[in-house]
Amino acid sequence: MKKNIWGYIGLLSALLIGATGCSSDDEESSTATSYVQLYNASANSTSLSLSLDDYQYTAVEYANAMPKYAYSVGEVELEIIGEDDIGDELVNYQQTLDLNNGDHHLFMLIGDYHSPEFMDISYQTTEMDEFNDDEDVDYSKMQLLVAHTAMDAGAFDVYIGVDGRDFIDATHLDSLSYKGSTSAVTLDTGDYVLYLTEPGAVEPIYITAALSLSSETVYKLVIRDSFGPGTPNITIDNVDSTSGADNYSNVEANAEFRLFNGLSEHGNLDVLVSNNGNDIALKGIELGQSTAFQSVDFDDYGVTITQSESQALLANNLLVTFNQDETKSMLLYQDEAEQIKGLTLVHDLRPRAYESLINFANLVHSFDDLSIYFVAEDETIDSAEYKIDGVDFAEDESLLLPTGYYEVSVVYEDDNSNLTLLYQSELMSFDDSQYTLALYEDQMQALGYQLTVIN
Structure with missing residues (x-):
């Protein structure tokens, strides 16, 4: 009863x-x-x-x-x-x-x-x-x-x-x-x-x-x-x-961060992350590559970016905050005015049963309102059950995705409902973990854009 x-x-x-x-x-x-x-x-x-x-x-x-x-x-x-x-x-x-x-x-x-x-x-x-x-x-x-x-x-x-x-x-x-x-x-x-x-x-x-x-x-x-x-x-x-x-969190806990180079026009990068004389220098970061995670005391930091070969200053003292027990990625990109900026993501690294946590970041200033489709082997974009819609430039969105194999496609739809395929992957395996996907310009690719899984 x-x-x-x-x-x-x-x-x-x-x-x-x-x-x-x-x-x-x-x-x-x-x-x-x-x-x-x-x-x-x-x-x-x-x-x-x-x-x-x-x-x-x-x-x-x-x-x-x-x-x-x-x-x-x-x-x-x-x-x-x-x-x-x-x-x-x-x-x-x-x-x-x-x-x-x-x-x-x-x-x-x-x-x-x-x-x-x-x-x-x-x-x-x-x-x-x-x-x-x-x-x-x-x-x-x-x-x-x-x-x-x-x-x-x-x-x-x-x-x-x-x-x-x-x-x-x-x-x-x-x-x-x-x-x-x-x-x-x-x-x-x-x-x-x-x-x-x-x-x-x-x-x-x-x-x-x-x-x-x-x-x-x-x-x-x-x-x-x-x-x-x-x-x-x-x-x-x-x-x-x-x-x-x-x-x-523990008030004395460290943080950690990594940097991702999404600047297609500047080649390799040198980055200096500094706070009151405590400097972390990261050199020769290639396009589409990320650094290893760096341990850092919690605090506010300035980020200075230079071009590796010429040492030309690209950005000076971008501000980033690292809180206690926090894991962050800073994705470097360039806006329409050619200003260098950083999109900061906070990671949830806990294990998961039966699903993946997907973060998708749009670093292409030419496109707003992107859709990213996760297409299973028996699906097309039209029938795909899992997708992320409406990702504007310099924004990120997340999705819980059942583990398995998916083809990943990034699509732009204009005001006349015309579709443009910006990227399409082979079948990719997603297990019960966390993934950060970043779309950036790369003229070496057939469609002009690259989607990288930042590990």
Whole structure:
């Protein structure tokens, strides 16, 4: 028998007084009620949805959470549902469990999507609610817990400290290994910093920026795998009672970048990336080629570009910003006025199941509104299921493409519906990874343009 769905607690209140930060557990029903929420912690997963007694909630992508919902107490059939390799629904986990009055549950699918694991973090808000219901005091309280879902990371000691104070004043919450979580602690609302150390060590190896924990709610800080250049290879998401999650990289993490030469009229390039005397010199970058990734401290940098042979200055002090734990590509191109510029792309390098993440960049100033078709062996452009439309000059767009073999065609359609083929590839293999495709002018090609996969 299906349970009654109580709905998202406080939704109307949140709409009316959203400026106060009201969340789903700010008001609780007097009816026997439990509370459920799903966070997707499986890095290579498809989107996931929570199903309770065949009632299926909206799916969430990796590193995101659905809002917290109220649900009636009692025995319930729980399923976590994703997708298989052809896009059909796949039950990744199922269990019969009891939902008790006042219990709050953060459900998480973790680990490898092909053989995932399940976490159920249960907590209550009684202590926090009693503090906040006391009208004789002027403080407000929140609760905090930390969960470790980073499959490839070791153990950490977890500390919480008030923002603006030193680490020595921070409170040790617990020692966590993969699949572990702390108990929920009740603290004053305010700004905090989370610290991670190696087990038994007294020197932080991970420090968040200030966490604004200002609502009378429960904050779940989730340690998950990161696929950026920072060490350790983890990052932290802050999940409250609403949808989504706020991410906090290590404030001391490095960034990384690479450069791509899309300047067809200038030959090889020398590029200098500089910041306060810290210079990275990259020489002899050929047309259609990219450099290896370069590690760099997070900060703002100037980029100077010269022609390798003549040393003629092509561009001076283009500005690029590298944030913590961020992987970027800077694609160099020339606009209609022959000004040299850079299109900067931020990469999502996480692994994926059954699909590729495609980024397509248009570096040809002669064309706006390009379409790029991914044509399977039994398709033509007219019947191709997967394409990216409307890519203007100096813009990039993305697409999730099922793994497989495709012929890639780039097409321009003018105002009279005349089609121009700018590029057509042989069959290309796309696996469960991330690809950046850049179209640029190249008079050595039969059609005058080249599409390069930037690896």
